[in-house]
Amino acid sequence: MSMEINNEKMSDNLVLSDNESDNNNISDSRVFDDSKIAKLNGIRNQGLNPYPHKFEKNGDICDIQKKFDDFEKNEGLTVRTAGRLYNIRRLGKMIFADLGDQGGRIQVTLRKGNLPDEDFETFKTLVDSGDIVGVQGELFRTKRGENSISVSEFFLLSKSLCALPEKFHGLKDIETRYRKRYLDLIVNADKREIFVMRSKLISEIRRYLSDREFLEFETPILQNVYGGANARPFTTFHNCLGQKLFLRIAPELYLKRLVVGGYEKVFEICKNFRNEDIDTTHNPEFTMIEVYEAYRDYNDMMDLTESLISELVFKLTGSYEVKMGENTLSLRTPWKRISMEDALKEYAGLDVFAHSLEELKQIAIENRIEDYEKANTYGEFLALLFEGLVEDKLINPTFIYDFPVENSPLAKSHRSKEGFVERFELFLNGWELANGYSELNDPLEQEKRFEEQDKKRKLGDLEAQTIDYDFVNALGYGMPPTGGMGLGIDRLTMIFSGLESIKEVILFPQMKRED
Template sequence: MDSYSSFENGMQLNEYQRLRLDKVKKFRELGIDPYPPRFLQRTHSVAEVLQNFEALQKDDHADPPVPGVLVGVSGRLMLKRDKKVVFGDLIEDGNRIQIYLKDAHLEAGEQSLLLFKDSVDLGDIIGVVGKPFITKTGDKTIEVHQWNILSKAINQPPDKHAGLQDTEQRYRQRYVDLISNPEVRDVFVKRSRIISAMRSYLDRQGFLEVETPTLQPLYGGASARPFVTHHNALDQNFYMRIADELYLKRLVAGGFGKVYEICKDFRNEGIDVRHNPEFTMMECYAAYWDYNDVMKLVEEMFAYIAQEVLGTLKVQTRGYEVDFTPPYRRLQLRQAIIDYTGLDYEQYPEQEDLYREVKKLGVDVAPDTVWPKLVDETLKTFVIPKLIQPTFLYDYPEKLSPLAKKKPGVAGTVERFQPFIAGLECGNAFTELNDPVDQRERFLDQKRNQDAGDDEAMQMDLDFINALMYGMPPTGGLGVGIDRLCMLLLDQASIRDVILFPQMRNL
């Protein structure tokens, strides 16, 4: 069995795929490599031709006629109209230009035109050499003198009008999604620009970008279940990081004044429209700041990103017009829950009592849910969906925030805030806890929560406490979910719509 037959049988090709595979063989029989290593005649990108069209184009109607410049471009053929002549649309990197093939213009004449008609299909990647001109209908076009097959597509692209509609297939085969749905490509171009704008803003504020371990001997910095892996050389288990907070604060203790990291975090938890097990976070820490300084940074940074990427501070998202113009509304968390539910959690310091009250409100929680999670679930159920314009909820219960500094004069409360926009949480920030004795007690509280059934509680990290024992200055810290921010700025309903390759169950 030859390699083509083996491929056809092994891949279980359908009729259309077999027809295209036959064209691959036809090219080879003609001595043409349907997958050449390069296109030497390429002189311009499609974007460059479009940008410089007037200088490149030929114009037979000018007096005297303008001969035009011979250009070589390449791209994917996404539209083909076969008559006596051939028109097609060539797309490269999101830019589209029309091509025009006529036997009188082609160097190989009618034979070249017939081969193009018979053997080049939609989805094929081709290179053309020709002269730019404008048709009678005003379309920027390349008059093709020579063409080359660069990659013969065996799969048909989706219908040019309907695109790729099946949501699960879009996530599983993002490459097809990008080929057929130009608006999806735009989302990911803008996602990249959002990250670049964030990095630019932080760099200008004097933050130093650093890298911390993805594999960690202890997981910490957030309340989440980790992924576990085994390190063969060290013969011990490691954890995929759930946050980089504790390592970044080690750096502040070591003398770095302002640090940040944009990285992947991993949490072994549920998947829904707001959560993906692998996600992108930005965390930054600044010595001698507190959570008030960080609030100012967040509203300035979000406004800067919106203006840089979208050109406006008023963004249509999730059915609302959101104004990113600073300053943002500030609302104490305790007061927010009272306003929206009538419940004052400080009146119920015992788990059993608070559980009884939140159940009366209709919060869906199990009887053994620990006190901090009862507050958090009440917040998620009744308050967050109502926070449409950018809002900072601040001053959280100490039990809900094991890494935040206590608020002076307010027992049981820490200096923490979270930004909420259009009913979506998109960050977390503290005045950081730098007292090693207090930090150890918080870790012990987390251990008690873990023993009580909270499988997302933090572990005791003695090395981090040791770092604090060397002295960490007063510090403000922030974590921003990049994926959530992209959902907001780009008006995407699901986190999977802003992640190129989201996790999916095997078929």
């Protein structure tokens, strides 16, 4: 066996037993498999290093599999690759195993006589499924047609000390999968593909916007004043400055400061933090993109959102249709656009303005809509009843536009409908996916809106926005007419992957501590 020699002096027993107290060697030894620890000691007692520093490959497994497309040319070709071992089968003088890396798997075979006897015995007795190894050998096909590597040399690169889940049942427990995502990724290749999709999605968003001359910026996560959305913040304390700070709930107000400063096309892909409930579509730490373009309005931002998502879904999935549970969503353009008022009429048969406020309250009670007691105006009832009666019926992509001013403090007043603002939300699968405005750029009106929000907050609405006077002052220097849009990356990944839990698309979702 070819293994890197460790030049440092090795003792006969480098692994502490369970009753030894030095936690600097192996932490939480309860999770380690005793038989694997014994094998690790056996390897080290041979003077070999089970954790070498480097290994040179001449191809990934995906590249090697492609060479079998022209097997007549590449039969017997020597390759050198590495990965994790799965499903080792020991059959006398033959050993079979699957070798997997980021891009795929291939069978490796070790035949006694094809490599030194001591190497064969070492693999047979000291190597386990879960170990990471490098191999060198020739390409061949078994009699059953299995693409394989006949190993002439192997290199132990990382000895695993924890047993992988049993082959046929695998890792199925959902909570364990979320808490130990690394293990989930090791044993469930389909879960790895979800995050490949997510990575490509973010890259394609950047490409799309860069092609249209948008500039990407980074704005503060720690903020003196939180804003840009109606949400409860997380708080922290800066020891040096001696002051309380808030984790960002949205980048909006800082990005609009950049528009004031002269940048006309800006965006940010960022983490936001909202101290709210956790459910299948909400996580307190989440990823979104916000985009702002000067001299545009909410109609232009609907166009941009539709173009971006439809291009993304086809590029990443090869189709405009996405399966979500029992529904098949069609993302073919053009997408439906309907005002909030008309949507309530179409999907719920309700004309809000044909009823008294007391009648609207009774309708909310009859439909078991929560928070009805907070609604005191027609605009507030319009938004409340839309959320309770319509949202979950919007399966195919639908833009809902023209929102009441009461719950849209950062959006520009509607150019022709009093009491409304130029705001839209995009719905898919009954979920809000994007939100956009013609941005409010009147500093006096913005100050008034903030003051109204502040009154609500002082009356107990913990999600109402605070007054950001610095932002108001920034608007005082003049911000051009601007269109803005925010899009949830997590939910978009859910749509593209056909998944119905946000924890499936976040690598390390927030979980309650086990202690």
